[in-house]
Amino acid sequence: MDPLSLLRGVLDKAEDAARALVGRERLRLAVTGLSRAGKTVFLTSLIANLLAAGRGARTLPALSDAAGGRIRRVFVVPADTETVPRFDPQAHLDALAADPPRWPERTEDFSTLSIAVDVERRTSLGGILPERRVRLDLIDYPGEWLLDLPLLGSGYAEWSAGTLARLRRGLRAEAASAFLGFVDTLPADAPAEDALAKRGYTLYRDALRVCRDTHGLRHLQPGRFLNPGPRGEAPLLWFFPLPDAARGGLAALCARRYAAYLEDQRATFLDPFFTRFHRQVVLVDVLGALHAGQEAFDDTADALAAIAGVISGANWIERLLGAAPTRVAFAATKADHVPTRARDSLAALLEHLALGARDRAKASGAATAFHALAAIRCTEDAVATLEGRAFPAVRGILLNEGRGATIYPGEVPMKPPEPAFWDAAFFRMPEFRPPRLDPAGGSGVPHIGMDTLLAWLLGDAL
Numbered sequence: 001m002d003p004l005s006l007l008r009g010v011l012d013k014a015e016d017a018a019r020a021l022v023g024r025e026r027l028r029l030a031v032t033g034l035s036r037a038g039k040t041v042f043l044t045s046l047i048a049n050l051l052a053a054g055r056g057a058r059t060l061p062a063l064s065d066a067a068g069g070r071i072r073r074v075f076v077v078p079a080d081t082e083t084v085p086r087f088d089p090q091a092h093l094d095a096l097a098a099d100p101p102r103w104p105e106r107t108e109d110f111s112t113l114s115i116a117v118d119v120e121r122r123t124s125l126g127g128i129l130p131e132r133r134v135r136l137d138l139i140d141y142p143g144e145w146l147l148d149l150p151l152l153g154s155g156y157a158e159w160s161a162g163t164l165a166r167l168r169r170g171l172r173a174e175a176a177s178a179f180l181g182f183v184d185t186l187p188a189d190a191p192a193e194d195a196l197a198k199r200g201y202t203l204y205r206d207a208l209r210v211c212r213d214t215h216g217l218r219h220l221q222p223g224r225f226l227n228p229g230p231r232g233e234a235p236l237l238w239f240f241p242l243p244d245a246a247r248g249g250l251a252a253l254c255a256r257r258y259a260a261y262l263e264d265q266r267a268t269f270l271d272p273f274f275t276r277f278h279r280q281v282v283l284v285d286v287l288g289a290l291h292a293g294q295e296a297f298d299d300t301a302d303a304l305a306a307i308a309g310v311i312s313g314a315n316w317i318e319r320l321l322g323a324a325p326t327r328v329a330f331a332a333t334k335a336d337h338v339p340t341r342a343r344d345s346l347a348a349l350l351e352h353l354a355l356g357a358r359d360r361a362k363a364s365g366a367a368t369a370f371h372a373l374a375a376i377r378c379t380e381d382a383v384a385t386l387e388g389r390a391f392p393a394v395r396g397i398l399l400n401e402g403r404g405a406t407i408y409p410g411e412v413p414m415k416p417p418e419p420a421f422w423d424a425a426f427f428r429m430p431e432f433r434p435p436r437l438d439p440a441g442g443s444g445v446p447h448i449g450m451d452t453l454l455a456w457l458l459g460d461a462l
Contacts, residue, residue, distance in 0.1 A: 026135045033283030034218045035143035038333045040107050044092040045375035045445045050074045052444035059444030062451035066459025070120035077114035087113035087140050097439035109229045111140045144223035148265050149310040156255040160241035170295050171215045176207035192249030200240040216292030219303040280325040286332040286350045294422040301353045308357040328361040329457050336374035338409050339381050339392035346372040348414040373449035378432040384408040396432035
């Protein structure tokens with residue numbers, strides 16, 4: 001930990017203590033996860049259901065019970081002088097209230113929001129002292145950027161060697177054939193020309209897109225190649241992995257840009273937004289990885305292992321300063337895509353996928369839990385008949401076709417499948433239309449398991 005971060009940690013710890021003394025605590029909640037895991041939908045549901053609970057609606061019964069029924073008011077903290085865009089839950093609720101309803105747009109940049117929860121005091125002085133106010137600080141960001149954080153401990157040569165080795169195996173080799181052909185024909189002393197650098201970058205970026213969008217792979221770096229954010233594809237991004245034999249000006253240019261990129265990520269992402277959290281949620285689309293096949297499933301496990309240190313890694317100084325989360329919840333999203341009886345298996349499968357991250361969280365002193373949830377429920381349990389046999393299934397409205405469909409998603413194993421499991425044909429899980437909601441959000445958002453997760457994560461603080 002550098003001296004500046006140490007000083008910032010001391011000041012934050014002192015501020016937290018002062019806030020607790022006057023009943024104005026601040027709880028920083030990190031909602032993290034791999035790309036396409038549903039962070040924006042999760043945050044929209046969390047905010048809408050908390051606001052509804054503050055108006056007396058029983059939208060989060062487990063959280064209300066954990067707080068002893070003492071939640072009295074919930075509101076969005078007004079903006080102050082922030083320079084970062086605000087997360088806009090109303091815009092997302094408007095999409096869900098449209099006719100037909102739409103899913104919220106995927107995240108393209110940072111955004112933050114704070115929610116205040118007023119809680120009646122437990123003591124006999126509760127009628128004299130003002131209500132406690134717990135402020136939840138939230139952040140949304142593109143999931144692709146999460147895989148950049150493990151790069152902060154790797155040099156360009158190490159990253160290049162590991163990336164090129166992965167690109168030459170399995171599904172990646174096909175997706176990256178044009179890029180690999182370009183790299184393999186470059187002379188070792190290729191000059192530092194922007195035309196060459198941008199050509200290599202473009203081919204590598206396109207390969208990453210195919211890996212993500214066609215094959216469901218998630219261990220893809222750097223993340224801004226897939227989602228550059230509002231700054232666009234600046235020259236800072238014009239680099240790509242090169243073999244160790246490359247020694248010319250192009251190799252030196254790529255190495256400089258790689259180092260500058262990581263420094264930019266540290267300054268704009270890690271230091272201001274991704275440190276000193278009190279609680280953490282890690283979202284994973286386990287079902288999507290399972291349906292994408294063995295390579296995508298194993299790649300999801302590799303991605304979780306890569307970010308294990310980022311999720312909750314902390315040395316003893318950081319733990320002493322409260323810089324490490326005390327509770328980390330892992331959640332398998334889209335649990336409404338499987339029937340009720342399969343959801344425990346979904347949570348158990350996630351625990352196996354995230355063993356390294358779980359162990360790292362425990363080593364840092366954090367309690368851990370695994371959940372299966374649907375932040376916005378868009379199906380109901382049903383029965384499907386296949387070859388004369390009845391199977392538990394789900395029924396919902398297909399997003400693009402607008403018609404109802406009963407889907408049998410297959411069995412969800414409780415642990416990583418045996419090799420024979422992958423011999424069966426898989427289908428791509430359809431996208432369901434979200435339920436049409438009240439744009440005012442007065443009745444909250446239908447969900448599965450959000451209240452149980454939040455009760456475990458936040459109940460003790462309320």
